[in-house]
Structures are given as structure tokens and as C-alpha cells.
Amino acid sequence: MPYALCFLLFVIGLYCAVVKKNMVKIVIGIMIMEYAVNLFLIMLGYRIGGIAPIIDKGALKPGTEQLTAAFLNTSVDPLPQALVLTAIVISLGSLALMISICIRTYERYGTFDITKIRRLRG
Amino acid sequence: MAVFYILLLFILIAAIIAVETENLLGAVICIGAIGFGASLMFLFLRAPDIAITQIVVEVLGLIILIRACISRELTFISGPREFFGVVVSVVIIFAIFLAGVKVLETLPAFGTPIFAEAPEAASQTYIEEGLEKTGAANLVASVILDFRAYDTLGEVTVLFTSIIGATVILRKKTKKLLEEPDI
Amino acid sequence: MKGMTIIVKTISSWVKVLIFLFGIYIILFGHLTPGGGFAGGVILASSYVLLMLAFGREFAEKNLSLPVASKLDCAGAFAFAVIAILGLVLGGSFFVNFLYQKYLPGQALNLISAGTIPLLNIAIGLKVAASLFLVILTLSIFKPDISANKKEQN
Numbered sequence: 001m002p003y004a005l006c007f008l009l010f011v012i013g014l015y016c017a018v019v020k021k022n023m024v025k026i027v028i029g030i031m032i033m034e035y036a037v038n039l040f041l042i043m044l045g046y047r048i049g050g051i052a053p054i055i056d057k058g059a060l061k062p063g064t065e066q067l068t069a070a071f072l073n074t075s076v077d078p079l080p081q082a083l084v085l086t087a088i089v090i091s092l093g094s095l096a097l098m099i100s101i102c103i104r105t106y107e108r109y110g111t112f113d114i115t116k117i118r119r120l121r122g
Numbered sequence: 123m124a125v126f127y128i129l130l131l132f133i134l135i136a137a138i139i140a141v142e143t144e145n146l147l148g149a150v151i152c153i154g155a156i157g158f159g160a161s162l163m164f165l166f167l168r169a170p171d172i173a174i175t176q177i178v179v180e181v182l183g184l185i186i187l188i189r190a191c192i193s194r195e196l197t198f199i200s201g202p203r204e205f206f207g208v209v210v211s212v213v214i215i216f217a218i219f220l221a222g223v224k225v226l227e228t229l230p231a232f233g234t235p236i237f238a239e240a241p242e243a244a245s246q247t248y249i250e251e252g253l254e255k256t257g258a259a260n261l262v263a264s265v266i267l268d269f270r271a272y273d274t275l276g277e278v279t280v281l282f283t284s285i286i287g288a289t290v291i292l293r294k295k296t297k298k299l300l301e302e303p304d305i
Numbered sequence: 306m307k308g309m310t311i312i313v314k315t316i317s318s319w320v321k322v323l324i325f326l327f328g329i330y331i332i333l334f335g336h337l338t339p340g341g342g343f344a345g346g347v348i349l350a351s352s353y354v355l356l357m358l359a360f361g362r363e364f365a366e367k368n369l370s371l372p373v374a375s376k377l378d379c380a381g382a383f384a385f386a387v388i389a390i391l392g393l394v395l396g397g398s399f400f401v402n403f404l405y406q407k408y409l410p411g412q413a414l415n416l417i418s419a420g421t422i423p424l425l426n427i428a429i430g431l432k433v434a435a436s437l438f439l440v441i442l443t444l445s446i447f448k449p450d451i452s453a454n455k456k457e458q459n
Contacts, residue, residue, distance in 0.1 A: 003226045005130045009137055011219045016141040018211050024190060025141075028149055031183075032137055035160050038176075042167050045245075048123075048233035052168045053261040054339060055253055057414070065253065065413055072249060075261075076168045077235040079245045082265040084172055086277040089343045089433065092179050092186075093284035096440045099190045100288040103447065170339035174331070178347045182437060185354060189444050257405050258336040258419035266341075267422045271400045274425075275389065278432060282382055285436045289375075292447045 002043060010036035023102050023112045030098070034091045038084045045077030053078040125166055133159040146191045154184050171262050308361035317359040324352040332430040336419045342426040346433030353438045362445055374439045381432030388421055388428065 013036060016029030051074050059071040102112070109117050133156050140152035157180030164173040230239055237243035248265055258264040266274050308314065332345030357365035389400045396403040405411075405420025412418055 002126055002130060002232050003229065004223050005127075005134065007219065007222050007226060009130075009134060011215055011222075012134070012137050012141060014218075015212070015215050018215070019208055020141075022146070024146055024187075025149065027187075028140060028153060031153060032140070032156065035133075035156055038172075039160055039163065042164060042169050042172060043232065044229075045235050046167050046233060047235050047238070050168050052170055052339070053249065054170075055259045055261065055414075067250070067253065075249055077237060077245050078248055078252075078261045078265055081169050081172055081262045082270060083273075084169075085175060085262070085266060085341070085343060086273060088172070088175050088179050089347070090277060090280055090284075092183055092347075092437070093281045093288075095183055096186055096288045096444075097284045097291075099186055100291045100444065102190055103444075104291055171341060171344065174340060175344040175347070178344060178351060182347060182351060182354065182441070185358075185441065186444065189441075253413060256402060256419055256422065257411065257413055258422050259414050260336050260339065260341070262339075263336050263341050263422060263426070264419070267425050268402050271389070271425075274429070275385070275400075278382060278385055278429065281433065281436060282378075285378070285440050288440050289443050292443050294447075 003040065006036055006040045006043060009039070021114055023105065023114060026114075027095070027098050027102065031091070031095065034087075038087055041080045041084050041087075045080040047074065047076050050074050050076040052076065053081070126163065129159050129163045129166070133163075147188070150184065150187045150191060153187065154180060157183070171260075308364070309359050313359050317355055321352045321355050324355065325349060328352065328430075328434075332426055333423065334416070335426040336422045337414065337416070342429030343433055345426075346430040347437060349430065349434035350437035350441075353434075354441055357442070357445070362442075366442070369438065371439065371442060374435050374442070378432055378435035378439060381428050381430075381435060384428040385425065385432065388424055392421070 010033055013029045013032030016032065017026050018029075020026060020029065051071070053075045055067070055071070059068055060066065061068055105117065106112060111117075136152045136155040136159065140149045140156070143149055143152070157176060161173050161177040161180065164170075164176055230236065235245070237245040248261060248269060252261045252264045252269075253259070256264040256268045258268070328345050328348035330345075331340035331348060332342055335341035335345065353365065353369060356368065392401040392403050393399045396406065402420040402422070404424075405418075405422075409417070409420065411420075
């Protein structure tokens with residue numbers, strides 16, 4: 001059920017990116033899709049009653065460097081978190097690129113409306 | 123579990139407002155609300171690294187978006203709406219949503235990660251042998267910087283290229299370049 | 306871009322130092338506590354953005370100008386590549402954690418441990434901070450030239 005709500009958020013972003021005519025609204029739709037994908041990946045690795053995958057003094061057996069069985073049985077998955085960490089910073093870089101294209105287009109044509117930007121001269 | 127549903131409902135309402143409002147500044151503020159709700163959700167899903175990164179990236183993203191919307195004469199988008207195109211798009215997107223919900227039922231239920239069902243998954247090795255093979259206490263840092271360092275190299279390259287692209291697009295052409303004679 | 310009132314200027318001149326220090330802490334302890342190079346780099350960039358928003362763009366440009374920021378950006382990416390190639394030279398293969406496996410094991414849960422992971426964190430933090438400040442400074446320098454386009458259309 002939470003997976004379906006996350007997919008609904010993705011579909012709302014897809015509707016905004018496809019139907020709207022304002023260029024900044026299209027960029028907002030793409031960002032909503034990126035948030036939905038990151039949320040879905042982290043929800044895949046969750047364990048009910050789990051703890052964060054960070055080792056501290058309480059997770060080691062006293063005196064040695066071995067992990068207790070309690071930590072091994074209740075930690076959440078660290079692999080989706082590693083993938084999402086880079087994805088969030090990449091989304092900021094691509095947002096900067098999209099907004100710079102929008103600002104340049106506004107300077108050239110005077111409007112944000114995509115149905116009026118038709119002339120393909122250089 | 124009730125916390126997840128409340129936060130997801132908050133995020134969905136903010137997304138619907140961001141899509142439908144005509145005021146661009148209001149839509150940008152709703153994006154800020156979505157990012158804040160997502161960061162809280164990451165905290166309850168036991169991912170503290172991601173929560174810190176999400177909230178600071180959210181703040182910088184808001185500054186970049188507001189720079190594009192403010193102090194421009196916002197021309198009102200007028201003209202006849204294409205009714206046929208909008209109806210066809212909505213029907214196709216609804217069909218995609220129904221098909222996706224059917225696919226999502228084949229995943230394991232919410233709350234059991236994949237490596238609890240398949241004991242040979244890669245995450246089991248990362249958790250058990252992460253400390254003795256890399257020496258880092260933060261398992262996520264040991265995954266992105268030792269076990270899977272190629273992905274981090276690719277990410278640094280993508281960030282570098284997109285920033286170079288954004289800097290080149292916003293360069294001002296001086297008039298002298300346009301008037302050079304062809305030799 | 307002009308600055309803000311004197312209350313904002315006074316408070317932000319104290320707060321930006323704390324934000325900078327917090328960003329350095331998150332980068333350096335990235336292998337022991339949550340955080341790492343990416344989050345710490347974005348926090349460092351946001352301390353300079355606070356300086357730019359409160360005091361105006363010219364003051365921030367005197368503090369950290371465009372050529373210096375782009376050179377720091379390249380230096381961060383170059384340091385990342387050098388550590389990777391050193392893994393090939395001194396270890397067996399590309400990107401191997403040569404400091405942990407051969408020279409300097411260190412104790413777990415201390416600051417000096419985990420080999421090349423803190424060095425890679427510092428390189429990534431420097432690169433991300435310089436990149437994001439560069440792009441926000443470029444976005445605020447850009448002033449659209451509406452009159453030149455109207456002349457072209459007529």
C-alpha cells in the first residue's frame with residue numbers, strides 16, 4: 001500500500017511534465033518525479049523495527065571487533081541508501097542546467113510558453 | 123506505520139497543489155514542502171545520511187528555482203486549450219498507473235527487505251564483512267567509497283559536466299565576436 | 306543583487322562561521338557518523354550562499370571570485386582521480402583501499418581509520434562545494450539583455 005501511494009506521486013509528476021504549457025511547470029514536474037523515485041528506493045530497504053546501518057560501541061561484542069547477532073538481524077539495507085545518496089546530488093546539478101536553459105530561452109523569446117516558441121532560427 | 127501514511131498524505135496534497143496552481147511562486151513553495159516531508163520520511167525509514175543530504179539540497183534547489191521565477195513579467199498563458207490532447211494524456215496515464223499497481227504487488231511486502239528473503243544477496247556481505255574489510259563504522263560510506271567506488275566516480279563526472287554546461291549556457295557574448303571579419 | 310538590512314547582516318556574519326565549521330565536521334567524520342562528503346559539501350556551499358544573499362553579490366565576489374572557485378572545483382576532481390590511480394600503482398587494481406590494507410590500518414571507531422575513505426570524502430566535499438557556489442554565482446551575475454533582442458526582431 002505505501003508503494004502504491006509512492007507510484008501515485010510519480011504519476012502526478014508525469015502528468016505535470018506532459019500536459020502543462022509553462023516551462024517552469026515542466027521543470028517542477030520533473031522534480032516531483034525525482035522525489036518519488038528516491039522515496040521508493042529507500043522504502044524497498046526498510047525492515048520493521050530496524051535500526052540504522054551505523055556501527056557504534058553497542059553493536060560490537062565487548063572487547064572484540066565482531067558484530068552482535070542483534071545488529072545483524074535488525075539493520076536495514078545499506079545498498080539502496082548508497083544509490084540514492086548520489087542520485088539526490090545529481091538531481092541538483094540537472095536542476096541548475098534546466099533552469100539555465102529556461103532563463104536563456106526567456107531572454108530570447110520573451111515568454112515561458114512552449115507553444116509560442118516555434119521558430120528554429122539560430 | 124501510521125506515521126508513514128500521514129507523511130505520504132501530506133506529500134500528495136502538496137504535489138497536487140503544486141501542479142494545479144497558476145501562481146509560480148506558490149508552486150515553488152509547495153516543492154519546498156514536498157522536500158521537507160520527504161526528509162522527515164527518510165528519518166523515519168532509518169536513513170539518517172539521506173535525510174541530512176535531502177534537506178540541504180532542498181534549500182539550495184529552492185534558491186535556484188526562485189531565481190528563475192522572481193522579477194520577471196510573468197506573461198499569462200492564454201489561448202485555446204487543446205481539449206483532445208489533455209483527455210488522451212490523462213487516459214493513458216491512468217492506464218499506466220493501473221498496470222504499475224499490478225506489478226508492485228509482486229514485490230515482497232513492505233517491511234521485509236530483499237536480503238531477508240534471498241540469503242545470497244550482496245547486502246548480506248556488506249553488513250557482515252564491511253567493518254573488517256574496510257574499517258569504516260558507517261556502512262553506507264564503506265559501500266559508496268570502497269565496495270562501489272566506480273559509481274561515485276561516475277557521479278562526480280556527471281556533476282562536473284552539468285555544472286560546466288550551466289556555466290557555458292549563461293555566458294554573455296560580447297559584440298566584438300559578432301563583428302569579426304572572415305579572413 | 307543588493308544586500309539586506311543591518312539586522313540580517315549582523316546576525317549572518319556570526320552564523321555563517323558556525324555553518325562553515327559544521328560543514329567541515331560533517332565531512333571529516335563521514336566514516337563514523339552519518340553524513341559524508343556530499344552533505345558536507347552542500348553545507349559548505351550554503352554558507353557562502355548566505356554571505357551572498359545578505360551582503361550583496363559584489364562583496365561575495367571579492368571573497369571568492371569566479372576563477373578561484375572554478376580552480377578549486379578542478380582541484381577536487383583531480384585529487385579524487387589521483388587517489389584512484391595511486392591505488393593502481395601501490396595496490397593491485399584501480400581504486401583499491403591501499404592505506405587500509407597495507408600501510409596504515411588504524412583502530413576501528415577512531416578518527417584515523419578506514420584508509421583512503423576520509424581522503425576521498427575531503428576531495429568530494431571540496432568539489433561539490435565549489436561547483437554549487439559557482440553555479441549560483443553565475444545565475445546571479447546573468448542579467449538578461451531584453452533590448453538587444455527587441456532590436457533583432459524589428
